[in-house]
Amino acid sequence: MKGLLEKDRRFCLGQGPTVIVAVVLLAYAFVIGEPILISVECAVIACVYSLTLVLSDDRNGFSFLMTMPVDAKTYVVEKNVFTWIALAVLWLISRVLLILSAIITADGAYRFTEILSSGYISFLVAAVATSVFLPLMLKFGPNSLILVLSMIVLCTTAFLFFVIMNGGLGFGKVLDLFEKLSDSSPVVLAAVSFPATVVLTAIFIRLGILVMKNREF
Amino acid sequence: MITLHNCQKNYKDFSLDLSLEIPSGRVTGLIGRNGAGKSTTIKAILGLIKPDGGEVRVLGKNPREFVASDKESLGVALSYSGLNEEFNVLSIIEILQKMYPQFNKASFLRFCELQQIPLKKPVRSFSTGMKAKLKVIIAITHNARLLVLDEPTAGLDVIARSEILDLLRYYLVEDEERSVLISSHISTDLEGFCDDVYLIDDGKLVLHEDTDTILHQYGVLKVSSEQYDRIEKEYLLASRKEAFGYICLTKEKQYFLENYPDIVVENGSLDSVIILMLGRE
Numbered sequence: 001m002k003g004l005l006e007k008d009r010r011f012c013l014g015q016g017p018t019v020i021v022a023v024v025l026l027a028y029a030f031v032i033g034e035p036i037l038i039s040v041e042c043a044v045i046a047c048v049y050s051l052t053l054v055l056s057d058d059r060n061g062f063s064f065l066m067t068m069p070v071d072a073k074t075y076v077v078e079k080n081v082f083t084w085i086a087l088a089v090l091w092l093i094s095r096v097l098l099i100l101s102a103i104i105t106a107d108g109a110y111r112f113t114e115i116l117s118s119g120y121i122s123f124l125v126a127a128v129a130t131s132v133f134l135p136l137m138l139k140f141g142p143n144s145l146i147l148v149l150s151m152i153v154l155c156t157t158a159f160l161f162f163v164i165m166n167g168g169l170g171f172g173k174v175l176d177l178f179e180k181l182s183d184s185s186p187v188v189l190a191a192v193s194f195p196a197t198v199v200l201t202a203i204f205i206r207l208g209i210l211v212m213k214n215r216e217f
Numbered sequence: 218m219i220t221l222h223n224c225q226k227n228y229k230d231f232s233l234d235l236s237l238e239i240p241s242g243r244v245t246g247l248i249g250r251n252g253a254g255k256s257t258t259i260k261a262i263l264g265l266i267k268p269d270g271g272e273v274r275v276l277g278k279n280p281r282e283f284v285a286s287d288k289e290s291l292g293v294a295l296s297y298s299g300l301n302e303e304f305n306v307l308s309i310i311e312i313l314q315k316m317y318p319q320f321n322k323a324s325f326l327r328f329c330e331l332q333q334i335p336l337k338k339p340v341r342s343f344s345t346g347m348k349a350k351l352k353v354i355i356a357i358t359h360n361a362r363l364l365v366l367d368e369p370t371a372g373l374d375v376i377a378r379s380e381i382l383d384l385l386r387y388y389l390v391e392d393e394e395r396s397v398l399i400s401s402h403i404s405t406d407l408e409g410f411c412d413d414v415y416l417i418d419d420g421k422l423v424l425h426e427d428t429d430t431i432l433h434q435y436g437v438l439k440v441s442s443e444q445y446d447r448i449e450k451e452y453l454l455a456s457r458k459e460a461f462g463y464i465c466l467t468k469e470k471q472y473f474l475e476n477y478p479d480i481v482v483e484n485g486s487l488d489s490v491i492i493l494m495l496g497r498e
Contacts, residue, residue, distance in 0.1 A: 003316025010308045011301060061298025067263050067365075068293075068316055069285040217265040 004070055004078040005085075008053050012086075018052075026094065038094050043126035046086035050079055050130050055142040063217040072212035076134060076205055083130040087123045124197040129154070131204035135211045218243075218363050218396040223271035224261050226420075233257045233420035236271075241362075242393050246411035246428070247400040248487065250495060254420040255400040256297075259367045262398065263293060276363060289317055292361030292388075294352040296368040302341035302348075306334060309355065317359035325358040328387075332380060346377035353381050357388040364388065364397040370406050378403070382410055404487035408432070414487065418495050428487075435485025436470025437493070438463075444480050448473070455493040466493040 013019075022045045026038060057065055066075075136150050219239040226233040233254045239245045247255050260266045261273050264280030273280060276290055300309060306329060313320045329336065332350045340348060353369055364385070370378040389395055401407055407414060408428060416424040426435075440448060441462035450456075452469040466489060467473060473482050483489075 003312055003314075006315045007300070007312045010304060010312065014303050014308075056301055060301045061295070063260070063263075063265055064293065064295050064298035064300065066265060067288060067291060067295070069288045070316075071283065071285045071288075074285050214267075216267060217260070 001074050001078050001081070003068070004074065005082060008078070008082050011053060011056060012049055015049075015052075018049075038098065039091070040122045042090035042094050043087065043122040046083050046090055046123075047126040047130050047133075049086055050083040051133055051137060051142075053082065054079065054134065054137045058137075058142050061217075062215075066217055072215075073209050076138075076208035076212055079134055079208075080127070080131055080201065080205055083127060087126060091123060121193060124193055128197055128200045128204070131201045131208065135204060135208040138208060138215060139211045218276060219262055219398060220274040221258070221261065221271065222273075224258070224268050224273050225270035226257055226261060226266060227269050231257070231420060233261070234271075235417065235420065235422055237415050237422070237425070239396055239398055241396050243413065244389065244397040244399070244411045246407035246414040247398060247417065248402065248404055248407060248414055248491060249417040249423075250491075251402060253418050255402075255417065256367055257420070258417070259295075259365060259398070259400055263291070263365060289319065289359070290362040292356035292359065292364040294349075294356045294364075294366045294369050296349075296371045299348070299352055300340070300355075303339055305339050306336040306351070309340075309351075313355065313359065319360040321358050321360065325354060328354045328358065328384060332384075346373050346380075349373055349377065350381060350384065353384050357384060362395060364395065364399075366397070366399045368400055368402070370401060370403055378406055382406060385410065404491055408487050416490065416494060423494055424490065426490075430468075431485050431487060431490055433485075434468055434470055435490065436467050436473060437483040437485060437489045438465040438467060438473055439481040439483070440465065444477075448477060448480070457493060457496060464493065466490065 022041075025041050025045075132154070133150070218241050219237070221235055221237045224233065224235050231252070231254070235254065235258055237245075237258075247258060249255055257266070261268050262275055262280060264273075264275070264283055267281060275283075276287065278287060300312070304312070310322060310325060313325070314322060326336075328334075329351075332347070332354070334343070334347055334351055334354070340351065343351065349369060349372075353366070356364055356366065366385075370381055373381070385397065385399075389397065399407065399411065411428050413425065413427045414431070415422060416426075438448070438453075439459075439462070445456070445463040445465070448465075452467050452472060454466045454468060456463050456465040466485070470482055470485065473480065
């Protein structure tokens with residue numbers, strides 16, 4: 001696992017253009033000064049980077065990688081661990097910068113609570129999204145139509161989810177539920193969303209391992 | 218070290234059905250034309266494909282059931298796959314150090330220096346020969362018990378091929394119990410390096426023989442049609458009609474030298490074995 005993490009870390013740091021794009025996006029969000037937008041960006045960046053690593057492994061040939069001390073379980077778990085590490089690092093950096101920005105601009109009461117609590121849900125969604133897309137990429141290949149369709153279905157579902165959350169499509173009662181949820185304390189929100197994330201991630205990690213074990217290279 | 222017992226793998230237009238055994242301390246060559254099944258055999262040995270039948274045992278286990286620690290004993294170089302070429306050698310060293318507990322950084326650097334491999338340039342900027350050498354260096358510097366090399370000299374000039382074989386000799390000298398399986402369609406590479414060779418064609422074993430036996434006991438007879446009619450065919454492994462008569466392969470070179478002084482008998486070589494045993498009429 002250590003070797004794989006080192007390989008992926010070096011790959012990510014070596015991706016000059018994508019690092020620049022990420023920095024520009026984050027800088028834009030800082031200019032707007034919206035912690036939630038920054039958190040969503042960080043989550044997307046971590047998720048995309050992890051899936052790009054699978055694409056890179058596929059392009060350079062899984063064959064050699066799988067002759068190294070890497071088995072199916074190690075590979076799938078490592079990709080998820082890498083996402084979690086990336087999320088943690090990005091969260092930490094973005095929080096420090098947001099707090100500094102709030103202090104420099106003397107923005108009200110510095111919004112520390114909002115800064116620290118924002119991003120929780122988007123980071124959990126990124127962790128689940130990585131674990132969902134990984135088995136799909138491993139099974140059908142990174143350029144397959146099925147993968148593209150799955151991403152479209154997921155994005156459409158997410159779009160509808162936000163439409164419904166905002167009271168669209170006549171789902172008044174569902175909206176009430178979300179309003180109640182969002183009005184609830186961060187502790188309650190965490191108690192509901194964290195176990196759900198753990199269960200979903202665990203299921204898809206197991207699925208990924210199964211796909212990888214049966215895959216031929 | 219490696220046992221394949223009726224290992225079968227079926228594809229749409231190709232079927233492998235092969236048995237072979239590689240004991241410890243042996244250097245075994247896998248030869249055959251392009252598409253003969255060498256890479257499929259190596260993939261089965263490395264657990265990269267799932268055989269449809271038969272049994273594969275590597276280091277006492279089914280390679281499909283290898284866990285990460287089992288693979289530490291394997292050194293592998295594949296012509297068609299490797300680490301990301303955006304990495305430079307220094308990055309690769311860091312990765313290998315964390316990947317293999319027995320990675321020998323000093324040896325790695327020494328081999329890179331000997332082969333004049335730059336440490337800071339990305340691998341993508343290397344010549345074909347340098348890339349091939351780097352793959353072999355990666356395979357031999359973590360104290361692997363078994364080395365599996367698929368076409369490590371493909372596309373290289375004679376000097377680069379010779380340097381790769383020198384690297385492999387360094388590896389073998391360090392521990393006599395180490396084994397090597399090397400596939401190639403360049404028979405001269407294997408002639409002076411392998412203890413024995415498996416010649417495969419169309420997924421089937423055509424010949425398994427010690428290299429010394431091929432070089433010392435095999436012979437190529439060049440005979441006219443009249444001479445061909447009177448020589449003993451039971452000692453011939455293969456024959457082919459040529460413009461001047463026949464060209465024949467025998468394992469009894471000495472017999473023909475002693476009993477047929479009027480016919481031309483040349484020493485056997487892997488090339489002659491391949492040409493005569495696989496060549497089409």
